[in-house]
Amino acid sequence: xxxxxxxxxxxxxxxxxxxxxxxxxxxxxxxxxxxxxxxxxxxxxxxxxxxxxxxxxxxxxxxxxxxxxxxxxxxxxxxxxxxxxxxxxxxxxxxxxxxxxxxxxxxxxxxxxxxxxxxxxxxxxxxxxxxxxxxxxxxxxxxxxxxxxxxxxxxxxxxxxxxxxxxxxxxxxxxxxxxxxxxxxxxxxxxxxxxxxxxxxxxxxxxxxxxxxxxxxxxxxxxxxxxxxxxxxxxxxxxxxxxxx
Amino acid sequence: xxxxxxxxxxxxxxxxxxxxxxxxxxxxxxxxxxxxxxxxxxxxxxxxxxxxxxxxxxxxxxxxxxxxxxxxxxxxxxxxxxxxxxxxxxxxxxxxxxxxxxxxxxxxxxxxxxxxxxxxxxxxxxxxxxxxxxxxxxxxxxxxxxxxxxxxxxxxxxxxxxxxx
Numbered sequence: 001x002x003x004x005x006x007x008x009x010x011x012x013x014x015x016x017x018x019x020x021x022x023x024x025x026x027x028x029x030x031x032x033x034x035x036x037x038x039x040x041x042x043x044x045x046x047x048x049x050x051x052x053x054x055x056x057x058x059x060x061x062x063x064x065x066x067x068x069x070x071x072x073x074x075x076x077x078x079x080x081x082x083x084x085x086x087x088x089x090x091x092x093x094x095x096x097x098x099x100x101x102x103x104x105x106x107x108x109x110x111x112x113x114x115x116x117x118x119x120x121x122x123x124x125x126x127x128x129x130x131x132x133x134x135x136x137x138x139x140x141x142x143x144x145x146x147x148x149x150x151x152x153x154x155x156x157x158x159x160x161x162x163x164x165x166x167x168x169x170x171x172x173x174x175x176x177x178x179x180x181x182x183x184x185x186x187x188x189x190x191x192x193x194x195x196x197x198x199x200x201x202x203x204x205x206x207x208x209x210x211x212x213x214x215x216x217x218x219x220x221x222x223x224x225x226x227x228x229x230x231x232x233x234x235x236x237x238x239x240x241x242x243x244x245x
Numbered sequence: 246x247x248x249x250x251x252x253x254x255x256x257x258x259x260x261x262x263x264x265x266x267x268x269x270x271x272x273x274x275x276x277x278x279x280x281x282x283x284x285x286x287x288x289x290x291x292x293x294x295x296x297x298x299x300x301x302x303x304x305x306x307x308x309x310x311x312x313x314x315x316x317x318x319x320x321x322x323x324x325x326x327x328x329x330x331x332x333x334x335x336x337x338x339x340x341x342x343x344x345x346x347x348x349x350x351x352x353x354x355x356x357x358x359x360x361x362x363x364x365x366x367x368x369x370x371x372x373x374x375x376x377x378x379x380x381x382x383x384x385x386x387x388x389x390x391x392x393x394x395x396x397x398x399x400x401x402x403x404x405x406x407x408x409x410x
Contacts, residue, residue, distance in 0.1 A: 183307070186305055198309035199307035
């Protein structure tokens with residue numbers, strides 16, 4: 001089966017355009033070329049196709065889309081406005097107001113119904129995930145994490161401290177007369193290297209001849225007036241006000 | 246002329262009296278033991294003549310203060326108890342220094358005592374452990390800081406005119 005030869009009457013013009021744009025396969029291309037060889041008058045049309053083809057970049061770069069004039073734009077704008085706001089007869093003003101109110105009421109009812117439907121059909125509140133499951137992190141509301149950056153290391157130069165014992169070969173110790181011990185607790189003997197312990201080794205108490213009372217304020221400890229300093233001959237004078245057991 | 250007045254002033258005005266060194270021994274007596282501090286042997290024997298049940302005597306602390314004549318000092322004893330001591334008079338002709346003391350639980354006591362001798366007071370205060378608080382007070386002229394003069398200074402020069410000697 002052979003393909004019938006093309007004639008200028010039945011030759012499809014799109015084949016010539018495709019040939020000009022180099023879009024044909026080898027078989028179809030050879031057929032177009034055979035046609036052009038038999039009909040050289042078609043070369044003029046081929047030249048015209050090539051002049052307006054995509055290969056003529058210089059032509060298409062200079063080509064500009066024609067802009068409509070300002071009057072044309074106004075006409076189009078008026079047409080669009082009339083299409084969306086058609087003129088209403090004066091006799092329908094009341095009906096239009098009623099219609100607006102009706103539409104508003106309907107919209108309100110629809111909104112309330114939508115809210116009620118949402119509350120009724122609302123899905124149950126999300127249950128907290130099990131404790132063992134990883135908790136989702138609310139990235140949006142989470143406070144920004146500020147990472148504390150350690151300050152850069154500084155060079156620390158040791159400062160030489162003066163030696164307080166410089167020039168002292170032997171520590172000078174205070175003598176017993178240089179130290180005054182004001183209060184010494186009973187912590188045993190031998191723990192004070194220097195100083196006189198205010199507690200003598202033996203307490204010498206005053207005798208009857210060495211002490212006397214000069215004035216005594218009244219006190220429940222001695223209801224008869226003066227306290228009794230001694231308790232018989234040979235006793236040491238003292239104030240004895242211990243509570244009876 | 247002014248030198249004469251100064252000399253008369255120095256002669257007529259007595260020198261300020263030295264402070265008194267007051268020593269207070271804080272003693273705790275108990276019937277829970279029979280431990281007696283050696284320094285308190287005599288005191289324990291005398292106290293036991295009044296209360297034989299007190300068998301243990303220990304020194305809680307000893308404090309000494311220099312108090313000027315007419316001044317007072319407060320000595321902390323135990324359990325926030327205090328002893329107020331006032332030196333009311335310097336050593337008199339009998340060698341006694343007069344002091345007023347205010348022990349815990351008692352009113353003011355004014356007494357005169359010779360130097361270097363303790364005067365004990367058995368107070369009515371008892372510690373939480375039931376120990377009886379005893380204070381022993383002693384006073385003596387303050388000799389702290391007074392070192393004997395050098396031999397050269399101790400020997401008088403030839404009168405008041407050093408250029409003569």
